[in-house]
Amino acid sequence: MGLLTSLKDSISRVTDGLFAADEPKRIGIYGPPNAGKTTLANRIARDWTGDAVGPESHIPHETRRARRKENVEIERNGRKVTIDIVDTPGVTTKVDYKEFLDHDMDKEDAVRRSREATEGVAEAMHWLREDVDGVIYVLDSTTDPFTQVNTMLIGIIESQDLPALILANKTDLPESDVQQIANAFPQHETIPLSALEGENMDEVYTKIAEYFG
Amino acid sequence: MPHQCIECGRTFPDGSKEMLSGCPDCGGNKFQFKPAGATESSEPARSAGSASSADPEATADPAPSAGSGTTAESEPAPGFDSSAKSGSKSPSSDPGDPAGPADTSGSSDPTGDADTTDPNTTDPDTTDPVEGDAERIDDEEEEDTAQASARSDVVTPDELDRAAREAGASETDPEVDGESMEPPASQPGVDELRDELNEQFESIKIVSPGQYELNLMELYDRQEYIISLQEDGRYVIEMPDAWGVTDE
Numbered sequence: 001m002g003l004l005t006s007l008k009d010s011i012s013r014v015t016d017g018l019f020a021a022d023e024p025k026r027i028g029i030y031g032p033p034n035a036g037k038t039t040l041a042n043r044i045a046r047d048w049t050g051d052a053v054g055p056e057s058h059i060p061h062e063t064r065r066a067r068r069k070e071n072v073e074i075e076r077n078g079r080k081v082t083i084d085i086v087d088t089p090g091v092t093t094k095v096d097y098k099e100f101l102d103h104d105m106d107k108e109d110a111v112r113r114s115r116e117a118t119e120g121v122a123e124a125m126h127w128l129r130e131d132v133d134g135v136i137y138v139l140d141s142t143t144d145p146f147t148q149v150n151t152m153l154i155g156i157i158e159s160q161d162l163p164a165l166i167l168a169n170k171t172d173l174p175e176s177d178v179q180q181i182a183n184a185f186p187q188h189e190t191i192p193l194s195a196l197e198g199e200n201m202d203e204v205y206t207k208i209a210e211y212f213g
Numbered sequence: 214m215p216h217q218c219i220e221c222g223r224t225f226p227d228g229s230k231e232m233l234s235g236c237p238d239c240g241g242n243k244f245q246f247k248p249a250g251a252t253e254s255s256e257p258a259r260s261a262g263s264a265s266s267a268d269p270e271a272t273a274d275p276a277p278s279a280g281s282g283t284t285a286e287s288e289p290a291p292g293f294d295s296s297a298k299s300g301s302k303s304p305s306s307d308p309g310d311p312a313g314p315a316d317t318s319g320s321s322d323p324t325g326d327a328d329t330t331d332p333n334t335t336d337p338d339t340t341d342p343v344e345g346d347a348e349r350i351d352d353e354e355e356e357d358t359a360q361a362s363a364r365s366d367v368v369t370p371d372e373l374d375r376a377a378r379e380a381g382a383s384e385t386d387p388e389v390d391g392e393s394m395e396p397p398a399s400q401p402g403v404d405e406l407r408d409e410l411n412e413q414f415e416s417i418k419i420v421s422p423g424q425y426e427l428n429l430m431e432l433y434d435r436q437e438y439i440i441s442l443q444e445d446g447r448y449v450i451e452m453p454d455a456w457g458v459t460d461e
Contacts, residue, residue: 091429093426093427093429094425094426095424095425096423096424097422098423110423111422111423114424115425121429122417122432125432125433128433129433129434152429152430153429156433
């Protein structure tokens with residue numbers, strides 16, 4: 001009996017290993033708009049491949065289509081983990097063109113941007129359902145994490161049994177409150193970082209290797 | 214034919230699943246919805262009438278200066294009163310029932326016989342642009358099965374009832390007073406249509422142009438997303454196949 005179990009374990013370890021070697025896990029970077037998802041995606045991609053993923057901006061919904069960076073090889077403690085990063089549009093329950101008008105945009109552009117952003121949310125949700133093997137959930141640690149979007153998305157991720165890493169971003173800002181994020185999702189580990197400044201990225205990479213390796 | 218591909222003009226019956234993967238002819242994914250107000254009362258006479266009124270828009274919309282594309286459905290066009298009445302809904306009161314739809318097609322199809330009025334045009338085949346007709350007949354035949362299958366999947370009896378009532382209401386308008394009702398009749402039609410679409414595909418609700426409310430759970434659960442645009446009944450169906458991530 002014990003022999004059989006250990007044999008089964010070792011077989012599944014081998015097949016897991018084969019699977020991992022053939023197909024890098026696809027990790028979706030999710031979160032509300034302006035949490036710093038693209039900044040993080042670019043940071044990871046630049047650190048390990050030298051390229052960027054997409055343009056960053058202070059204007060919400062800069063990323064309106066999912067963008068992928070394939071075969072990002074992260075090396076941790078002598079071990080290599082290869083992942084595909086999918087930077088997704090920020091998820092929200094309301095899109096209003098008026099919020100873009102403050103950003104030096106005329107009405108026509110703002111309306112177009114809001115329609116694209118809406119389609120982007122639909123696309124992000126589609127990816128979450130079908131195409132990601134794990135999630136990096138990025139939150140702006142200067143804002144209240146108790147929102148409908150966060151609760152719903154984390155709920156979906158949990159119901160899918162996807163491995164999820166919660167990042168409390170923007171720790172370089174004085175109003176950053178990492179504890180508030182940790183309190184909001186006590187069932188998950190929360191890693192503080194500043195994707196913009198590159199603070200605490202070592203721990204982020206260690207956790208990525210641990211969660212998605 | 215409530216749905217029309219705005220790229221190539223192909224029409225699709227209400228509830229058609231064909232268009233869910235893009236127009237089979239040109240691959241386009243932009244369609245416009247004709248608020249026929251006849252979604253339920255789809256007897257042949259009625260659908261023939263609405264089909265023919267689709268023509269001017271598909272081709273060029275030459276005669277009526279005012280009406281613009283989306284109002285074509287309720288447009289009396291050159292024939293005005295008589296054609297509006299016979300076309301809109303009076304098959305029972307009309308002595309020559311079979312001539313009813315033919316009248317409308319003649320009068321509202323300015324491309325062919327233009328001003329030559331009804332008697333000439335009793336045969337719709339001669340008046341309609343070449344291939345449109347054959348295609349339309351096919352569509353009519355498909356309509357029943359397509360509608361049946363689509364509705365068996367999606368629409369509940371309640372919704373059917375409501376749609377029928379709305380259709381009835383919008384149809385009575387033009388009858389009340391012929392030409393003057395035209396613009397008001399088309400406007401509520403669009404609003405009703407929008408409400409209807411929003412109810413049916415509530416994953417994305419359009420509050421006003423550029424303002425959207427998203428139902429994340431619906432978006433997550435649904436295989437396809439139907440994103441209605443604000444421009445009077447035109448909408449885009451996005452299928453997941455059409456989405457690919459951008460590799461950088």
